[in-house]
Amino acid sequence: MRLHGTQVVNRQGHLEIGGCDTVELAKQFGTPLYVVDEVHIRKICKEYHSYFVKGMDNTEVIYASKAFSTLAMCRIIEEEGLGLDVVSGGELYTALQADFSPEHIYFHGNNKSREELSMAIKSGVGRIVIDNFGEMSVLNDLAKELNQQVRVLLRITPGIEAHTHEYIQTGQIDSKFGFTLSDGTADRAFDLALASSNLEVKGLHAHIGSQIFELASFKNEVKIMIKYMADIYGRTNCLLEELNIGGGFGIYYASGDEPAKIADYAKVVEAALEDGCKSHNFPRPKIIIEPGRSIVGTAGITLYTIGSIKEIPGVRKYVAVDGGMTDNPRPSLYQARYEAILANRPQEAVSESVSVAGKCCESGDMLIWDIDLPKVTAGDLLAVSATGAYNYSMSSNYNRLPRPAVILVKDGQADIIVRQETYSDLLRNDVLPDHLKR
Ligand SMILES: Cc1ncc(COP(=O)(O)O)c(C=O)c1O
Numbered sequence: 485m486r487l488h489g490t491q492v493v494n495r496q497g498h499l500e501i502g503g504c505d506t507v508e509l510a511k512q513f514g515t516p517l518y519v520v521d522e523v524h525i526r527k528i529c530k531e532y533h534s535y536f537v538k539g540m541d542n543t544e545v546i547y548a549s550k551a552f553s554t555l556a557m558c559r560i561i562e563e564e565g566l567g568l569d570v571v572s573g574g575e576l577y578t579a580l581q582a583d584f585s586p587e588h589i590y591f592h593g594n595n596k597s598r599e600e601l602s603m604a605i606k607s608g609v610g611r612i613v614i615d616n617f618g619e620m621s622v623l624n625d626l627a628k629e630l631n632q633q634v635r636v637l638l639r640i641t642p643g644i645e646a647h648t649h650e651y652i653q654t655g656q657i658d659s660k661f662g663f664t665l666s667d668g669t670a671d672r673a674f675d676l677a678l679a680s681s682n683l684e685v686k687g688l689h690a691h692i693g694s695q696i697f698e699l700a701s702f703k704n705e706v707k708i709m710i711k712y713m714a715d716i717y718g719r720t721n722c723l724l725e726e727l728n729i730g731g732g733f734g735i736y737y738a739s740g741d742e743p744a745k746i747a748d749y750a751k752v753v754e755a756a757l758e759d760g761c762k763s764h765n766f767p768r769p770k771i772i773i774e775p776g777r778s779i780v781g782t783a784g785i786t787l788y789t790i791g792s793i794k795e796i797p798g799v800r801k802y803v804a805v806d807g808g809m810t811d812n813p814r815p816s817l818y819q820a821r822y823e824a825i826l827a828n829r830p831q832e833a834v835s836e837s838v839s840v841a842g843k844c845c846e847s848g849d850m851l852i853w854d855i856d857l858p859k860v861t862a863g864d865l866l867a868v869s870a871t872g873a874y875n876y877s878m879s880s881n882y883n884r885l886p887r888p889a890v891i892l893v894k895d896g897q898a899d900i901i902v903r904q905e906t907y908s909d910l911l912r913n914d915v916l917p918d919h920l921k922r
Pocket residue numbers: 548551569592654691693694695730731732733774775776777778
């Protein structure tokens with residue numbers, strides 16, 4: 485397993501993260517346990533800040549909070565000088581409760597409700613990213629009622645197929661998101677937005693997918709979007725000042741993954757921007773990027789205790805952990821691959837190939853197929869790597885499993901940032917109707 489951030493093997497021969505011994509963490513907080521490395525998150529934020537904000541003119545980096553949204557995470561992001569992307573009332577509420585300054589919040593979503601839009605306007609979010617015609621009309625009406633001018637971006641579907649799992653591609657024409665560029669829908673949307681009394685169109689937004697390694701996809705995206713902004717200028721004389729190119733920068737999960745460097749990502753965006761602006765004689769807009777996975781993904785590990793072991797001779801050996809698709813649905817959803825080690829004896833030579841199963845009543849509840857580990861026994865501690873993004877945020881209570889705690893570790897200190905759910909938490913919204921009461 486590749487070690488990320490502050491992860492090392494310590495003198496006790498255990499995996500350590502944020503200066504904390506994982507065996508001790510498991511004893512203190514129980515398993516499954518999400519562990520998040522604060523120093524690593526801050527380091528990546530600083531990298532984004534340095535290459536995109538300091539290293540380029542007029543740019544903003546906003547963290548896509550869908551990857552991992554908690555009060556503590558919002559605080560870290562704000563302290564590091566980044567903005568925030570939210571896609572629901574719940575993510576917005578989390579940000580506001582963390583006192584995140586609303587003007588640095590961008591509100592996305594393909595089906596925002598009236599209540600969510602009203603919450604966004606009232607809380608003064610910086611930008612609302614309009615996804616479709618229905619939303620545009622509701623938003624304008626609401627803004628009128630509230631006597632507000634709302635600054636918006638329009639989400640455009642640029643028609644790019646990024647090379648990633650098809651469930652996490654978003655820029656292709658056949659997508660539920662945004663206004664299609666190629667068939668004139670985007671033009672109609674723009675004209676309508678411009679004519680809407682209470683909307684102020686500041687720019688455009690596009691997002692082409694997630695876990696992207698090929699920087700050429702971003703180059704292509706910038707090229708298409710700048711050309712389109714120039715077309716709009718030519719057609720309407722309206723000069724858009726902002727271009728949000730979304731997130732999607734890929735990370736290392738397992739062998740074969742070859743993420744690019746953030747520095748090169750910035751270079752590619754800058755070059756495409758310069759190129760596009762020059763060839764269309766268009767003034768350079770403000771650039772916004774919204775990375776999620778790449779800020780928090782490799783900062784997280786999940787600790788599990790090994791339980792039952794089933795060997796089918798000549799077929800496969802299953803080792804089951806005390807979590808599974810409930811805390812990490814990505815393998816069953818996207819065939820996502822992960823690396824893992826035995827955190828209590830990470831240096832021991834591997835001696836067998838096993839498959840790591842979850843504990844849900846579901847054959848597809850597998851975390852890792854065919855991984856080489858030392859001989860595994862019940863009670864071993866398994867650390868799965870790169871679980872910081874889209875794990876806790878996509879977790880569920882299937883089979884009524886309580887969600888694990890999330891621990892933030894730094895310099896030998898471990899703080900609970902999300903407490904472990906209890907059985908009574910699971911029942912907090914259950915109601916017995918009168919006729920079933922005893
Ligand atoms: C609109 C938008 N912005 C940003 C992101 C963040 O993407 P990632 O976590 O891949 O950086 C996503 C998710 O794919 C998204 O849909």
